[in-house]
Amino acid sequence: MRRLLTGLCVTLLLLLNTLVLIGPLLLIALGKFALPGRAAKAACSRGVMWVAETWAELNKLIFAALLPTEWDIRGGAELRQDTSYLVISNHQSWVDIPALVQAFNRKTPYFKFFLKQQLIWVPFLGLAFWALDYPFMKRHSKALLAKHPELAGQDLEITKRACEKFRDLPVTVVNYLEGTRFTPTKHAEQGSPYRYLLKPKAGGVAFVLAALGEQLDAVLDVTLVYPGTRIPGFWALISGQVPRVVVDIRTHALDPALYQGDYQNDPAFRRQMQDWVTQLWREKDERIARLREELRGEAAPLGEAQRMGE
Structure with missing residues (x-):
């Protein structure tokens, strides 16, 4: 019962936060289309980002007040x-997004995610995603691609067009190289060579780097x-069933050689x-193994103490 009440309270507060701020966000977003001049459009883009950051920061306060989750954030001290x-x-769950918000909101520019096209129909959030210029990707089945191979490069074209919009203001582009959330079934179907990861795809990140390479700091x-x-x-998160989330951040300098080539040709x-x-991905897989072992080692003494107290 306690978990149900916690989950319902968090859900209602998240919904209220969204309903209050969706109006100002959409109103400012319309200015990007209605107002003349690049300066006015850029000001509207900054306004939209500010509303989105405020929404995310209020969500963080809701989580801090009602949930026991410890956000164990490691690294990222020099972010701007x-x-x-x-x-x-890596991508495992919808909880990944709140975890990134905890680590980066108001420490870096607001996120730009590449989203599945179906998410534009999510009530309220779909409109917010549109206002924030999130690119919507079209996922095609293998059977459809076999019949229409010309569709194979569609997502890459969307990536290039989206990155052109990102040139005007600082941005944090989030790229999930696995292309989908990790599950044991997907892992087995792929025959992935990694223990905790699906196979990564290099094409999407190559186009992001090609479009934004000189603009990116790291x-x-x-x-x-x-x-x-x-x-x-x-639901496990908002009902208080996630005790801890580890967010390990490694900052890598960007080698110009990674964006000075032609991935397609x-x-x-x-x-x-x-x-x-x-x-x-090899290093990330090893890092996950070490972190999981660390978490198991910390949980063991607690389990022993609980058994002794029974």
Whole structure:
């Protein structure tokens, strides 16, 4: 009963926060289309970002007041709001997004996620995603791609167009290289060579780097780890069932060689990008193993103490 009440209270407060701020956000967003001149449009974009950051910060306060979750954030001490970053993260759950908010909101420019097209129909949030210029990606089945191979490059074209919009203001672009959330079933179907990760895709990140490379200050390599054997869903978080989330941030300087090539037409550059991504993923898989072992080691004494008290 306590978990149910906690979950309902958090849900209502999150909904109230969204309803209060969605109006100002959409009103300012309309100014980007109605007002003349780049300066006015840029001011509206900054206003939209400020409302979104305020919304995220209020959500953080709601979580802090009602939930027991410890956000164990490691690294990222030198982050700035006046430059652009590329965030590369593993993806396991909807809880990943609140975790990134905890780590980066008002420490870096506001996030730009690449979203599935279906999310534009989510009540309220779909409009907010549109106002924030989030790019919506079209996912096609293997059967459809076999019949229409010309659709294979559609997401890459969307990525390039979206990144052109990101040039006017500092931005934090979030790229999930796995392309989907990790599940044991997907892991087995892929035959992934990694213990805790799906196979990464280099194409999307290559186009982000090509479009924004000179604008980006660094690559933020984020590793998310949850205690226990089960990956928690969003309800588990808002009902108080997630005791701790580890957000490990490694900052990498951006090698100009990673954005000074042609991923589509240069096989040597494509191999270079794929090798870079593969190395990142090997290190991330090892990091997850170490962090999971650390969390198990910390949980063991607690379990022993509980048994002694029974």
